[in-house]
Amino acid sequence: MVKDGAFTTKIPIWRDERVLKAAAQIISSILVFAFIYWAINNFIEITQQRGMPLTYEFLNEAAGFPIKESFIPYESTMSFGRAVLVGVINTLVVSAAGILLATLLGFIVGLMRLSSNWLISRIAFVYIEFHRNIPLLVLLFLWYFGIFTKLPAVNQSIALPDLIYINQRGFYLTWPDLAEGGALFAASLVAGIILAIIAWLVLRHIRQVKGTETYFGRISLAVLFLVPLIGWFVSGGQPLLLDVPVLKGFNYQGGLRLTTEFTALLIGLAMYTSAFIAEVIRAGIQAVQKGQIEAAKAVGLRSSQILTLIIIPQAMRVIIPPLISQYLNLTKNTSLALAIGYQELFAIGKVTINQAGRAVTVFILIMAIYLVISLLTSIILNIYNKRVQFIER
């Protein structure tokens, strides 16, 4: 007979897994917090020596430095908070424009790379390999210092008359402005888009439920164009005025002005990222099995239907996740603007640090803003990603 004790011997405390795990957690927490405590202690000591209070009240003080370009009204007499807001908006604008342009370019180059035409495919290959293997900062320098600072002076602008003028000061584009009564047209434009989306969703739902053809694509397309067209005529047929840049004195007035810094950053970012996006798109399209296309042909789908119903939905599943990280990279890379003088969040943050003398507080603010921008972008895109992924049955 075996004594009961042989089986119920207690595991010694230093080998009990639960105890060990708890101990590991406590020790690691103590280590981390001790390190943070040590760093903060040092920090407080130094800040007390130099007299830099850890509050954000200075954000209400006057900034006292000018910002070259701003999408909201800004004067150097306005507050630091306003300056940071200008930086956030500048970052968001250049990121959004960059993402749009990079996606467009990336799609074109990616499709070119897949072309059955050898030459076209090679051109795309060279484009991709050139941009993928050089640092973004060098590319930005090439565009800005190598090309844009060497543009002609104002009175010798490169010009497509009445459309675009390019010189050292920037790019001047003819841009539509709303005329009197143009608000009605703008409203009808927005209404058209919203109605078209509603029509698409409702009619497609009806089709999916009842199985009858509702022509949701054509109808929503018609709505998209007809509503703004009605708005155009109701508002008197002249809702838009073209704002043409005109040379007045030493500079062009009117139109849309893009500074060379902004344009260099935008072009550099977009071209750099588009090379990566092109590869993502190529991989996505190549991931669609040949059998899928053959099967689609066998059941008699037209080639446009094969593209929209078979290839794109399946390629999207592969494309979206890496595309999200490319968009995030682009947004983070806008911080390189500092080196070519476009004042976005990081650049303005640096000036603010110099002006306000509160390095850490400003820095935490800037990191937090980048964190929020990144998180928001990835949350929004991940929701979309969930929708296109396989729903396993």
Place this chain on the structure above:
Amino acid sequence: MTVIPQESAPPSPPGGLEWIRKNLFSTWYNSLLTIAGGTLVYFTLINIITWIFKTADWRPITVAPLLYLIGQYPREELWRVGISMLMISFLVGMSWGVWKRYVRSFAIFLGILFTVLAVFPLETPTITLPIRIFVLINPFLIYFGYRIGRTKRVLGRHVATLWLVALLLIPLVILPGFDNSSLLPKVPTTVWGGLMITLLLSVGGIVLSFPFGILLALGRRSSLPMVKLFSIFFIETVRAVPLVTILFMFSVLLALFLPTEARIDRVIRALMGIVFFSAAYTAENVRGGLQAIPPGQVEAAKAVGLKNFHTTVLIVLPQALRLVIPNIVGQFISLFKDTTLVYIVGINDLLGIGNAVLNLNSEFVRLQMEVYLFIAIIFWIFSYFMSYASLQLEKALGVGER
């Protein structure tokens, strides 16, 4: 008897004309595209070639090629850089001999690069014949190392140990030197620069970030909630902010969090920032490898009685790390390119040197295109061949096939 039908001969491979018809002029719109694309390529090439050989002024590069390689490193101490180079060449050769095709393409690339550099026709007085000969020794040393590495007595762990010794010796002893030494006088990091610092920062960054990355990856998969939380917080925060902000944090703000008497070298601070940044990305790469290990491996290890620690170190990690080598190489390439950002915090890497040269002489001020294009080409050559080598490595490891 059944008659076996004679098979027709397989179609002969398409000839030149056939290939052109099929790949360039298969349909009318393809022909149109070919003609448009061809015209574009023709004029672009003509323009580029005339610019390179006629318009461009390459003096900012030819006047001081050594500056781009080593920055202001004292020329009388040049032999120390040379010795470091020779050590690395020899070790690359030995690695080629031991690990064969995993390293082959990189070793060959390095050999060709040195040969081209040694014989490149440049009439610069600073590039003396001894320097050229010194550079030309490298490819032979690579081959010599290869022959030694191929012998049966040399094992992978020997070469790995030598690498470790060299990677500690070069940046800590040979290049910086000591305060009161006549053989190796002190060379402060303020005069280090050029490609040397770019390579030191990127290699140092990836090597040093490795242990932290592994710990963070294990932490993220840990069953201990506190450890997991710390790891996720670190990884996600670092990945969400740009590298510039982290570099800036380390170069400017670090001093505020340390005791007042602590002073850290400028280059070390930049390196710390790079390691801090890179560790988060290494962690995500390693995590990918860890996830790819089938749970059966862990269960089997437990069944034969291995403890958790041994299961991780002996069973899971070796397999996981093998899987992520190509990803780590990819990460290294992007880190190599990202080191240009240290220019923003005032370190004279390739880009910093380029800017310094532009300000050297009033005739050079407008020659940004030449200088930046030259720097772009250096980066391009390194990144392109490293990604080519990584592709070969991937094939050799058979990662995609399992």
